[in-house]
Every structure is written in C-alpha cells, then in structure tokens.
Amino acid sequence: MTQRPKTLFEKIWDAHHVAQTAGGAHLIAIDRVFLHERTGASALKSLAASGRPVRDPARVFAVMDHIVDTRIGRGDDTLMPGGSAFITETRAAAQAAGITLFDVNDPDQGITHVISPELGIVLPGATLVAPDSHTCTQGALGAFAWGIGSSEAEHAMATGVLRLDRPKTMRVTFNGTLASAVTPKDMALHLLATYGAGGGAGHVVEFAGEAVTALDIEGRMTLCNMATEFSAMTAIIAPDAKTYAYLAGRRHAPASFDASYWSKLTTDDGATFDREIVIDAATIAPMVSWGTSPEHSMAVTGSVPKGPDRAHAYIGLEAGQTLLGTPIDAAFIGSCTNARLSDLRRAADLLRGRHIAPTMRKALVVPGSSAVKRAAEAEGLDKVFTAAGFEWRASGCSLCFYAGGESFPEGSRTISSTNRNFEGRQGPGIRTHIASPETVAASAIAGAIADPRELAR
Structure with missing residues (x-):
C-alpha cells in the first residue's frame, strides 16, 4: 500500500505521537526541555513540591539569560529590583534536580535559542520546548520546537510528554534571490507587513523556496524566530547539508548522523498544506x-x-x-x-x-x-x-x-x-x-x- 505524501511536520509529529486522548487531544513525546531563570525556578520548585522527580535530567537544560544583566563583570546582582532571587533560586533548583545549568558566567551561557543550536542540543527531527515564545527559532534546524508555559514545562519534565491539539500546516515559499543588503529579518518583516501579525495563527509554518535554502543556518534561525510574531504555533525548515555541517562536532550532537532518518526529514512531493503563501524574494527591500x-x-x-x-x-x-x-x-x-x-x-x-x-x-x-x-x-x-x-x-x-x-x-x-x-x-x-x-x-x-x-x- 502506497503511503500518502507527508509534510516535514507530519513526519516529526507521527514519530513522536504517543496516544490520543478521549477528548481528541494528542500526547507528544518531548525530547528536550529548556528552562531559563525567569520561570525555571518556579517549574522546578513546583515539581519538587509535588514529590515528582525530573523523569530524565539528561534531557533538561537551564540557562541564566532573561534577568541577568548584560554589564561586563556582572554577577548575581541585577539592576532589576529583586532580580538576583530569580538567579539564585533557579541555580539551587537546577542543582537539586540534577539538570544541566549554564550559569551566569559559564563559558556556554547565552540566550536559550542561541546556545541550544550552538551546543547541538536541538537536532533535526527532535521535539524541544521552552517557556519562551521564541523557541520557534530552533525550527531552523529541522526540529519541532515551540514555546510553552511553566506548568507545561513541569509536566514535560515529569512525564516526558505534552498534550497538544494538532495544529494546522502552512508553507511560506520565498522564490528567487534576495537583493543586496536584504536579510532574513527583512523577509520576516515583509511577510508580517503583507499578511498581518495573525496570519499564521494556529499553524506550523514551513519556510521553503530558493531564498530560504540559500540562507545559512543563522539566517534561517532569524526567519524562524519571527514566526511567533506571525502568531504561528512554530516554524520549521527542512534540514540539509548545511544543517549537518553546522551541527558536526558540537558537544551534544551525535558523533555521526543517522542518514537513514535525517535524510527523510523533508516534505514529500505532493504533500498538501492547509494554507500556502508564495513570495517573490526579489521584491523585498530593507524593512x-x-x-x-x-x-x-x-x-x-x-x-x-x-x-x-x-x-x-x-x-x-x-x-x-x-x-x-x-x-x-x-x-x-x-x-x-x-x-x-x-x-x-x-x-x-x-x-x-x-x-x-x-x-x-x-x-x-x-x-x-x-x-x-x-x-x-x-x-x-x-x-x-x-x-x-x-x-x-x-x-x-x-x-x-x-x-x-x-x-x-x-x-x-x-x-x-x-x-x-x-x-x-x-x-x-x-x-x-x-x-x-x-x-x-x-x-x-x-x-x-x-x-x-x-x-x-
């Protein structure tokens, strides 16, 4: 029996689908959870108070990025009144839970959606969640990554799954070539200006087309990052040779890639989306x-x-x-x-x-x-x-x-x-x-x- 063509999102969804509830929601397996100090302590402390351990500490990471000052020579003290408590409490909760913490002055500290790709924590075909709406950035590496609340983070850490309603799908295709000095940020702002901040509501947006595949991985991250401003549930770009080259040798990436799986992480010819948008990249100006x-x-x-x-x-x-x-x-x-x-x-x-x-x-x-x-x-x-x-x-x-x-x-x-x-x-x-x-x-x-x-x- 010939299998119907699937989108990239559908392939990742199916690979992580655990069960469907009586009410119609779906349980999806979560590969990675990323916390930050603004909400991380509350999720970890609430989990501990309920007597539930982190199910798999190796899959959970935390970083100091939201509250920490950007002054050179910074420490736990912050210009934000009471901000140091977010830092010290997250540190204590992370250590108690046995999860990986990138502390204030850790050499690997940084903004969640920057260090996760840098360290190879996010991978093609993986599911990753964080209590931050810009988690969609990481879809640039072919992952299903989305923002959640702290209570959902607690649930994901305790059970390894989250309940989701299945989102709709959308493909945004940028055909052609970008003009000089036009960037992925301009692509995203052009999309928003043309189709509105609510244009992607309820959808997983796959970015495709010549102008997208021509982008380096960091440019793809910029494009996916702005998907939440489009009200999309998340965004994703099919991994390719650039993705594999970017991830090679990174600390949490595998020593060798499973080509039999990763090479299939593309949208099949003939797969259908709930909505399609096509944009001529040559018409985009600095925005x-x-x-x-x-x-x-x-x-x-x-x-x-x-x-x-x-x-x-x-x-x-x-x-x-x-x-x-x-x-x-x-x-x-x-x-x-x-x-x-x-x-x-x-x-x-x-x-x-x-x-x-x-x-x-x-x-x-x-x-x-x-x-x-x-x-x-x-x-x-x-x-x-x-x-x-x-x-x-x-x-x-x-x-x-x-x-x-x-x-x-x-x-x-x-x-x-x-x-x-x-x-x-x-x-x-x-x-x-x-x-x-x-x-x-x-x-x-x-x-x-x-x-x-x-x-x-």
Missing part, C-alpha cells in the same frame, strides 16, 4: 517597523501608511511621513533574533572606519551568547564596535524586553535588531523601530533611520 506591532513594517524608503491611532501616537509619526531621515536617539544590536556571529560581522562591516552620529544618546551591542562574544572578540569585532561608538556588552535578554532593569534613556527613539516593537518593550516611554543589524548600524551612523544599501555600495 523597518513604524508602529506597535511587527506587522506595522514597511520598506525603509516608503511612507508611513494609515494605521491605528494608538500606533501613530506611540511612534510619533503620521500617515504619509517618510521613515528615512527620522531622527533616532539610540541603537541596539542584540537579542535571540539578530545577535549571532554572522549578524555582528555584517553590522561591523558597515561600521568599520565610521562613527555613530554625535546626537546618539546610546548605542549597544549585546552578543547572543558568551561563545559569540568570544568569537567576535577573537576577530576584533568588539574593537570595531567600540571605535564606532557602540558599547560592548555581555550576553543576555534584558535589553530586548524591559523587566524593570536595564533600559534606554527616557523618551528615546530606538532602532533595534530585536523582534518586538510593542509599547514599553524596551522600557517605559521608549519608541522602538525594529530592523536588521545592517539597518541599525547605518541608522546609528546617520543619527536617523537610514537605508543600509547606501553604505553597502
């Missing part, structure tokens, strides 16, 4: 957000469209105004979206021999992991950034989302390589435009929103 949602994004050379009154009030721009030349006060390169080594290299290429505008009040670079920081320093990228007027920091999330600690000068208009431009995302009264690292660098030099293609010529 910048303008409002209160990533869907409020536009080509950097365009004019602000009419949107919700609150979005215009927040960003201080009226419909019809151009983005180019809008003065900015601060610049940020970092986050789980765009703080990998390739991101820093591209931004440094534009900054080399240049300096940020004298009107800039603050400019920061926060590497995505301690390993990225060391590698960048070995290449001298830190010196490029500091010579250009940027402050060089340690790895962490605290300047991507405001939790009561680090922020930018009050009233700043910031251009940022992060993933969200919600009100207050980078601090009270801060107006955030999200863009690629190249656009952030070009804008910092100009002291105003700028087109990176002008510097790349």
Whole structure:
C-alpha cells in the first residue's frame, strides 16, 4: 500500500505521537526541555513540591539569560529590583534536580535559542520546548520546537510528554534571490507587513523556496524566530547539508548522523498544506517597523501608511511621513533574533572606519551568547564596535524586553535588531523601530533611520 505524501511536520509529529486522548487531544513525546531563570525556578520548585522527580535530567537544560544583566563583570546582582532571587533560586533548583545549568558566567551561557543550536542540543527531527515564545527559532534546524508555559514545562519534565491539539500546516515559499543588503529579518518583516501579525495563527509554518535554502543556518534561525510574531504555533525548515555541517562536532550532537532518518526529514512531493503563501524574494527591500506591532513594517524608503491611532501616537509619526531621515536617539544590536556571529560581522562591516552620529544618546551591542562574544572578540569585532561608538556588552535578554532593569534613556527613539516593537518593550516611554543589524548600524551612523544599501555600495 502506497503511503500518502507527508509534510516535514507530519513526519516529526507521527514519530513522536504517543496516544490520543478521549477528548481528541494528542500526547507528544518531548525530547528536550529548556528552562531559563525567569520561570525555571518556579517549574522546578513546583515539581519538587509535588514529590515528582525530573523523569530524565539528561534531557533538561537551564540557562541564566532573561534577568541577568548584560554589564561586563556582572554577577548575581541585577539592576532589576529583586532580580538576583530569580538567579539564585533557579541555580539551587537546577542543582537539586540534577539538570544541566549554564550559569551566569559559564563559558556556554547565552540566550536559550542561541546556545541550544550552538551546543547541538536541538537536532533535526527532535521535539524541544521552552517557556519562551521564541523557541520557534530552533525550527531552523529541522526540529519541532515551540514555546510553552511553566506548568507545561513541569509536566514535560515529569512525564516526558505534552498534550497538544494538532495544529494546522502552512508553507511560506520565498522564490528567487534576495537583493543586496536584504536579510532574513527583512523577509520576516515583509511577510508580517503583507499578511498581518495573525496570519499564521494556529499553524506550523514551513519556510521553503530558493531564498530560504540559500540562507545559512543563522539566517534561517532569524526567519524562524519571527514566526511567533506571525502568531504561528512554530516554524520549521527542512534540514540539509548545511544543517549537518553546522551541527558536526558540537558537544551534544551525535558523533555521526543517522542518514537513514535525517535524510527523510523533508516534505514529500505532493504533500498538501492547509494554507500556502508564495513570495517573490526579489521584491523585498530593507524593512523597518513604524508602529506597535511587527506587522506595522514597511520598506525603509516608503511612507508611513494609515494605521491605528494608538500606533501613530506611540511612534510619533503620521500617515504619509517618510521613515528615512527620522531622527533616532539610540541603537541596539542584540537579542535571540539578530545577535549571532554572522549578524555582528555584517553590522561591523558597515561600521568599520565610521562613527555613530554625535546626537546618539546610546548605542549597544549585546552578543547572543558568551561563545559569540568570544568569537567576535577573537576577530576584533568588539574593537570595531567600540571605535564606532557602540558599547560592548555581555550576553543576555534584558535589553530586548524591559523587566524593570536595564533600559534606554527616557523618551528615546530606538532602532533595534530585536523582534518586538510593542509599547514599553524596551522600557517605559521608549519608541522602538525594529530592523536588521545592517539597518541599525547605518541608522546609528546617520543619527536617523537610514537605508543600509547606501553604505553597502
């Protein structure tokens, strides 16, 4: 009997399907659980209080990334009031549970979705969950990875399974070739601007097409990272030779790959999706957000469209105004979206021999992991950034989302390589435009929103 063609997601789902409940939900086996200090202690302490051990500690990892300061020389103390308790309690709970912990100053510390691929913790065909909505980043390596709550993390650690309703499927195909200075961040913002922040709701999105397969693994991570802004349950990209080369030799990756399984992790010819979107990659320009949602994004050379009154009030721009030349006060390169080594290299290429505008009040670079920081320093990228007027920091999330600690000068208009431009995302009264690292660098030099293609010529 001939088996019907399946999507990549369906193959991973079927391989991890344990049972279906009487109510119609499904039990899915979980290969990896990743915790961070913002919610990790509560999940671990609740599990211990119930008298249930972590079922398989070797499959559970924790990291200090959300609350920890990014100041060089940091420790357990934080600018966030009460933040040190998150760190010390997570440390104690992780040690008691016997799970792997990447502590504040561990050489492998970093943002969850950066260090998991770096260390080979996430693998093609695996299921991975973490209490963070940007866990979808890791689908770039062909994994089924999604964000959960702390109670679900507790359940996954205790039982090795989670209950899920089966999501719908969507394929977003980027045909053709990206133009110069157009990045995966621009691909994601173009998708959001065209189809809306709710366009992927309830779906697992598979990214495909020539422009996607041409991306390196770090670029694929950026694209998948933004799927949660599309309201997707998660995103995934079929693994290929680039994936295997990226994972080879990483600490938690297998010494040799199971080609008989991994080579089949592709969508079969003839497989159907609940929805299909096709985009001509050549039509995408460098993008910048303008409002209160990533869907409020536009080509950097365009004019602000009419949107919700609150979005215009927040960003201080009226419909019809151009983005180019809008003065900015601060610049940020970092986050789980765009703080990998390739991101820093591209931004440094534009900054080399240049300096940020004298009107800039603050400019920061926060590497995505301690390993990225060391590698960048070995290449001298830190010196490029500091010579250009940027402050060089340690790895962490605290300047991507405001939790009561680090922020930018009050009233700043910031251009940022992060993933969200919600009100207050980078601090009270801060107006955030999200863009690629190249656009952030070009804008910092100009002291105003700028087109990176002008510097790349």
